[in-house]
Amino acid sequence: MLESDCDASDDEIQDWNVVLSLADQKVPKRGEKDYEPLEGDYDSRNLLEAQGAMFQALEAKKRGFACNIGQELRYTIRFNKRNQSFHILNAQGKFLDSMGKTDGNHKTWFTKFEALYLIERGTCRITYDEDNNYTLSLEECYTVILTDDEDIDKYNVYSHLKRNGYIVLEYASLSIEKETRYVNIDKNIHSVYDKPLFKYTFTNYSTIFCNLQLDIYNRHKVSPAPTSPFEICFSVWKPQVNFQKKSPPLPDFQISVINIENYNFPTLDDISHLLGQANTILKPSRNPVSNLKFGKENIIIATVDHGLFNFIKLSRTNFHSHGLIWEDGWLKRKQRRAKNIQLPNSDWKSWVSTIRNSLRMLTLRCGSVEP
Amino acid sequence: MSKKQSKQYDRPLPINIINLPVVTHNPISWIWCLGSYVKQWFQLKQSVVDIQYCDGIFKVSGSHYMNEVWNSGFIGKGILSRSEPTWLHRTRRRLGLDPLFDESGRLLLTNEETVQIRREERKKFKLKREELEAQENYFKTTGDMTSLQKVTKLKRILIEDNKQLQRKPLRELIMENYSVAGDKKEQTRADSALFIDETHIKDLEYLQLMPVEALFLSFCFGSKVNDFDLFQLFQLCMNRSLEVDNSFILLYMVYHHYKSHGWCVKSGTKFGSDFLLYRRGPPFQHAEFAVLVQPDYKPSDSPSNEWIDISAISRVVGGVNKTLLLTYVTQPTKDAFQQALTMFSESPTPHSLRNLLELYHIDEFIYRRWLPSRNRA
Numbered sequence: 001m002l003e004s005d006c007d008a009s010d011d012e013i014q015d016w017n018v019v020l021s022l023a024d025q026k027v028p029k030r031g032e033k034d035y036e037p038l039e040g041d042y043d044s045r046n047l048l049e050a051q052g053a054m055f056q057a058l059e060a061k062k063r064g065f066a067c068n069i070g071q072e073l074r075y076t077i078r079f080n081k082r083n084q085s086f087h088i089l090n091a092q093g094k095f096l097d098s099m100g101k102t103d104g105n106h107k108t109w110f111t112k113f114e115a116l117y118l119i120e121r122g123t124c125r126i127t128y129d130e131d132n133n134y135t136l137s138l139e140e141c142y143t144v145i146l147t148d149d150e151d152i153d154k155y156n157v158y159s160h161l162k163r164n165g166y167i168v169l170e171y172a173s174l175s176i177e178k179e180t181r182y183v184n185i186d187k188n189i190h191s192v193y194d195k196p197l198f199k200y201t202f203t204n205y206s207t208i209f210c211n212l213q214l215d216i217y218n219r220h221k222v223s224p225a226p227t228s229p230f231e232i233c234f235s236v237w238k239p240q241v242n243f244q245k246k247s248p249p250l251p252d253f254q255i256s257v258i259n260i261e262n263y264n265f266p267t268l269d270d271i272s273h274l275l276g277q278a279n280t281i282l283k284p285s286r287n288p289v290s291n292l293k294f295g296k297e298n299i300i301i302a303t304v305d306h307g308l309f310n311f312i313k314l315s316r317t318n319f320h321s322h323g324l325i326w327e328d329g330w331l332k333r334k335q336r337r338a339k340n341i342q343l344p345n346s347d348w349k350s351w352v353s354t355i356r357n358s359l360r361m362l363t364l365r366c367g368s369v370e371p
Numbered sequence: 372m373s374k375k376q377s378k379q380y381d382r383p384l385p386i387n388i389i390n391l392p393v394v395t396h397n398p399i400s401w402i403w404c405l406g407s408y409v410k411q412w413f414q415l416k417q418s419v420v421d422i423q424y425c426d427g428i429f430k431v432s433g434s435h436y437m438n439e440v441w442n443s444g445f446i447g448k449g450i451l452s453r454s455e456p457t458w459l460h461r462t463r464r465r466l467g468l469d470p471l472f473d474e475s476g477r478l479l480l481t482n483e484e485t486v487q488i489r490r491e492e493r494k495k496f497k498l499k500r501e502e503l504e505a506q507e508n509y510f511k512t513t514g515d516m517t518s519l520q521k522v523t524k525l526k527r528i529l530i531e532d533n534k535q536l537q538r539k540p541l542r543e544l545i546m547e548n549y550s551v552a553g554d555k556k557e558q559t560r561a562d563s564a565l566f567i568d569e570t571h572i573k574d575l576e577y578l579q580l581m582p583v584e585a586l587f588l589s590f591c592f593g594s595k596v597n598d599f600d601l602f603q604l605f606q607l608c609m610n611r612s613l614e615v616d617n618s619f620i621l622l623y624m625v626y627h628h629y630k631s632h633g634w635c636v637k638s639g640t641k642f643g644s645d646f647l648l649y650r651r652g653p654p655f656q657h658a659e660f661a662v663l664v665q666p667d668y669k670p671s672d673s674p675s676n677e678w679i680d681i682s683a684i685s686r687v688v689g690g691v692n693k694t695l696l697l698t699y700v701t702q703p704t705k706d707a708f709q710q711a712l713t714m715f716s717e718s719p720t721p722h723s724l725r726n727l728l729e730l731y732h733i734d735e736f737i738y739r740r741w742l743p744s745r746n747r748a
Contacts (some may be wrong), residue, residue: 040512165741200410202388205633209384212591212631215729218623238747253746265677266735268699269665289650289659293694295737303678310682311741317696319632319735325650326633329380331390 072125075113079136082131082143086115088124095123095264098167098243109172112145113158120159136258153304154233155259160309161255167237169245204328217320228273230266232299233257250281255311257302266301266314274299292322380652383633385443385592394697422585422596424607429596434459437578445635445652446588447578453635454653459578466560466562466601468570471545473714478542485541492544501503503529581638582608582619583626588677589653590721602719615708616666621700624731625664628698642691660696661688667701685738695738 013157037043074092079085091100091108097116100108110118118124125135136144146152202208235251237243256274258266266274275297282298285291295315303310387413394404413433420440423430431440431447437456440446449456460481473479480488503526510519536544545729565572580588586608588594596604609617622645629636635649644661663684681697688695691714702708711727 025556038508038511040514042511059674161743165747166743167566202386203391203408204388205383208386208388209631209633212627214631216628216732230481252728260678266682268701272734293659293737300741311743312682312685313737313739313741314697315652315737315739317735317737319629319634323634324633326383330651331623332393334409 007278075128076125076132077110077118077124078129078132079115079126079144084112084147086110086112086126093123096170098245101245110319112151113155113170116141116145116155117159117162150257150259153259153309155255156304156307157236157255157302157309161234161236165239167239167243168234169248169251171232171235205331206324206328207324208325209326213320228266229263230256230258230274230275230301232272232274233302236300250279252281253298253300254278255282255300255302257304259304261305271299271314271316274301275314288322289325292317294320380442380445380654382443383651384504385420385440385446385588385594387415389415395529419592419594420588421471422580422588422594424585424597424599429582429585430577431579431580432574434574437576439582440578440588444630445637445649445654446584447580448638449576450579451576452481453483453486455482456576456578459572459574462572466558466565466572468572478545480541484614488541489537489545492536496529496536500526538581544592550638583623586623587627587630590724600719601721601724603719605715605719605724613712615702620728621664621666622729623679624700624728624733625662627731629662629726637689641645642693643687644695647693648696658693661693662696662698667699681738685740697736697738698735699736701732701734 008018055210071092074088074090077086080087087107087109088100088108091102095324096108098101099114099118100110102108115124115126119126119141120138126141127135133196142152146155158168217272232254234255234257236253236255237248238252278297278299280298282294282296295317298313298315300311300313389408391404392400392407394400411426418439420431420436423432431437433457437447441449441455444568445454447456448454449458451458452461460469460479461483464471464484469479472481483709503522506522507519507526510516510522514726562564565575567573584596585596586604589596589604596607599607607621624644626636627647629646635652637647637649637653639645639661642661645664646662647658648660648662649658650656661684665683685695703711707730708727710731711723717723720729741742
């Protein structure tokens with residue numbers, strides 16, 4: 001789906017009929033929205049029906065990932081309080097496809113967000129490294145794991161993305177040198193600002209537009225502020241099979257988490273700093289204007305306001321390197337048509353065509369007479 | 372877009388050019404091309420429209436001049452019209468001086484009149500729909516499901532028909548429903564004051580320009596504003612505070628930037644932004660971008676919460692299917708600015724204004740909302 005469709009609402013109420021009817025391969029149509037309650041039992045009947053559907057859908061047998069009995073150790077995260085490290089011995093499970101790092105001693109190490117997420121989902125239980133018998137409660141985990149002020153914001157964003165199916169890794173600055181390209185501006189053909197433009201003779205508007213352009217693009221590289229509070233936090237990939245966490249491809253998105261209580265909207269330096277580090281997949285479109293709209297470097301900022309978060313996407317674009325939007329062709333097509341109407345006979349071409357037509361008429365006549 | 376209209380808007384800038392015919396491999400076409408060039412070169416006339424400045428308003432008056440400015444890049448706004456200055460046309464038609472069709476039977480409608488007719492059609496449709504919805508509700512409460520289905524079907528047909536109607540040419544619509552062509556209408560007392568003689572009325576409308584537009588016309592195309600020179604005009608636009616971060620100069624940088632890349636730039640106040648960018652112009656398509664001009668630094672004591680402001684604007688802009696563009700203008704140092712300004716005041720030529728403007732720098736960013744649930748695939 002196009003990103004331009006973002007504006008549609010994503011917090012619709014679950015229609016349980018959909019879940020039910022998937023069983024009999026029949027997707028129901030959603031009705032129109034009613035704005036006021038009706039008298040009679042029409043509304044309550046519909047509500048009851050929907051409720052029934054929900055209960056029925058929820059009654060289905062649950063399939064989860066509770067740890068297999070007898071294999072609890074494979075799902076036990078050992079927390080070392082001194083090093084703030086998390087690991088599982090001989091870990092096993094689907095979640096390892098996109099989480100954790102296994103070393104030579106069969107220990108899989110997790111970051112704190114990964115560990116907390118696994119605990120919160122009920123996939124794993126957590127104990128202290130030294131004491132294998134005491135399982136920490138979820139509340140205890142929040143206290144001992146999320147120690148930094150910004151951790152809770154970052155964790156909220158992390159778990160939200162994970163629950164949406166994304167693959168999320170903490171951002172490690174990829175040491176890939178990004179090429180900086182400079183677009184050379186054609187030096188102006190006329191120094192038009194010395195003499196009024198109409199003193200020159202032009203044969204198309206593109207040249208005039210180019211002459212009007214000021215030399216104000218790509219001239220100096222904006223040096224990113226070294227101490228910007230804005231940093232990239234997570235690299236995010238769309239859900240995919242065969243994801244290689246050891247050598248991941250370029251991320252689809254990169255996310256910076258910002259608490260709007262502490263920071264104002266990023267300044268030009270901040271944005272340049274963030275975009276200077278960002279390195280995501282770009283899919284250039286065949287439509288040049290949509291390339292303008294999606295830009296060359298992208299960063300997603302998750303703004304957190306007391307636990308509520310919104311995502312915004314900032315992309316650097318460059319109207320100058322795109323060139324002119326005006327096309328001389330817009331005029332050409334129309335003019336030709338207009339010319340044909342106005343001057344049908346003043347053209348050598350029409351002379352030729354008149355002669356050719358009369359010749360054809362002649363041959364046709366001869367042809368029709370002969371037989 | 373009718374043929375007449377695209378012919379009317381064949382100048383994106385207030386300047387005439389030589390139209391060369393298509394050159395092919397045929398040598399005769401080269402001669403034809405050369406001949407056409409020479410012929411048009413002799414005919415080529417440039418006219419510069421002058422602007423009046425009074426009471427803080429940049430004006431162009433006179434029907435001919437207004438059209439000249441509007442038709443060359445959609446600059447300005449007719450103060451008694453929606454955008455294109457059409458007050459004279461509309462009033463003449465209202466007073467029965469002009470027919471609805473020209474000699475060849477072509478419909479002569481202004482934008483405002485088109486909108487009015489379409490809105491009336493829309494109103495009729497809404498009334499019918501309301502009626503059907505009332506019936507629907509009635510059958511819902513009585514539990515008469517067969518009648519409910521019938522009415523719902525009728526409603527669906529009505530909505531389908533309306534879609535067809537929206538695509539129907541205005542000409543047919545008017546022929547069917549309106550018999551207003553050239554009717555002599557009632558005149559009010561105020562109307563009678565308009566008449567100069569039997570067939571002519573006074574033109575009360577003028578075209579108002581934004582300061583950026585006035586400076587653009589003057590700077591690039593040599594339009595005179597009263598008898599100001601370029602520096603005096605610049606001072607006037609800057610509101611006499613010649614500072615490096617004057618908001619006018621930031622706006623002008625952005626206006627000039629997009630204008631010189633072929634975009635049609637109009638005011639964006641309607642959608643909470645500074646400018647709107649049209650690919651070719653308002654008669655051809657909707658605006659693609661809404662531009663918000665940003666300074667490169669912010670006063671630390673700014674009271675407003677920018678996160679909220681920009682989010683609000685992005686919602687408005689997104690709601691009308693436009694893309695929000697944040698355009699940052701980087702300012703030069705105060706010294707560099709003062710130096711260029713002194714040069715400009717000594718020789719108020721376009722060349723020295725250009726040197727001043729080229730001290731600035733532009734960065735552009737797209738701002739859009741991002742939803743995890745919509746970007747998975």
